[in-house]
Amino acid sequence: MLKVPEHQVAGHIAKDGKLGPLVDDRGRFYKPLQGDARGENEAKFYESFSSNKNVPDHIRGYFPVYHGVQLAEASDGSGKLPHMVLEDVVSGYVKPSVMDVKIGSRTWYPDVSEEYFNKCIKKDSATTTVSLGFRVSGLKIFDCQESRFWRPDKRVVLAYKVDGARMALRKFVSSNPSADSVPDCAYASEVYGGSNGILAKLLELKAWFETQTLYHFNSCSILMVYENESGGDERRAQVKLVDFAHVLDGNGVIDHNFFGGLCSFIKFIQDILESSDNRCENGH
Template sequence: EGAPIISLRNLAPFVPRFYGTLELGGITYMKLEDLSRQYKNPCIIDVKIGYQTWYPSATQSHIDKCKVKDLATTQSKLGFKICGMQVYDRPTDRLVRADKDWCKLLDCDSVVGPLQRFLNPPSSQDLSARDLCFGEGGLLGKLEDLEQYFERQRGHQFFSSSLLVVYEGGAVQTTDLNLQLKLIDFAHAITVTNARDENFLNGFKSFKSFLLDFVV
């Protein structure tokens, strides 16, 4: 097997499960796992990774469009941006959503608040960002596992892909969080020969470092 196939096999634990395709109205759709289905009150965040969101073979007009969007957000400065977010508000027993238009307004300073809000489970005074990140099955361990994959793999590069983090907002102890970290959105992933994905990896490391700065 070639490097791209091996790379994809090793990536499998980090992506939603694939359940085949579905034909509707002459259009073929992929059937993917619904990552939020198992949660009662899912806290979710979508974080686009990479300092560059356009792929090498893109048209100049697409590249120019991406550059404008990246410069207007934290993408080109921090190597990541929040695309969407949902948290559970225990006092009102409802899910609060931040849409992509609101997320576009976040800059390098204001992005800290939403990340801190997401990482602090609202349902128990006994749980904190440290529990969510460093506890058993926590976010840090999952980030390190995915980082190791990208340090090794040389068969693919991912442009404009995101990390999706999900956990149970109603958890009252660490074992109830059931935190998941998955890589999503592969429309602009490309196959390469013996080349590390520096753009994704650098953005990923920036995001991880950014989290640790205010959790530790």
């Protein structure tokens, strides 16, 4: 029996009779192929990527596992529709904090329609896409002090300027994300830092993007996840790339748009780690 995902923070949501992704209880995520070309493009990307021998093994782990396309009962009651069957990235987490960050200083790309270009450039300029090379698309953080999830409204998230984005990345690793007080960055070193932390993973991705000319990941997101359920021995911090409806062939050129944005994002994470290190050292 498929159900609506509990921890999805961006994209189409399968509620109120709308079409959106579903999950099963075996760790799989069912993403409907939309009527336009986007669903097909994304399925094509997964097919190409899964069988591409030039993708190093250690990079594959940053992408959801792909299990092909299957017919499944659509969330909008329209009957059976083709769905991409993917790894459910947050399956197995009890209290996951999740953030979706769309990477790149533009979401449009050569040869799109004027209508799509105008839509993208408007949103890219209104958000931090142009200024930062990335934008926070959605987030849901477990507030350990309040023992509940905190999720700001989508309109609030998309209105973040530079300071808002920086604040969200601090709240993401804080025990008091929903408070009005300064985020304490209590989990920064555990979640962002360390050899299994998010920064280490981003740097591994960065090294690949520096030279990879296979794909251009237009309008693609980095999903960050970690566990807040106490008792586990670690945070299980994860980084996954998601949303490949606008991926193009690289044609021998690096993905400079994604790469520049990724490095800007990395600098933000490094800054938070450094400032939280300093705070500890100074005993504040």
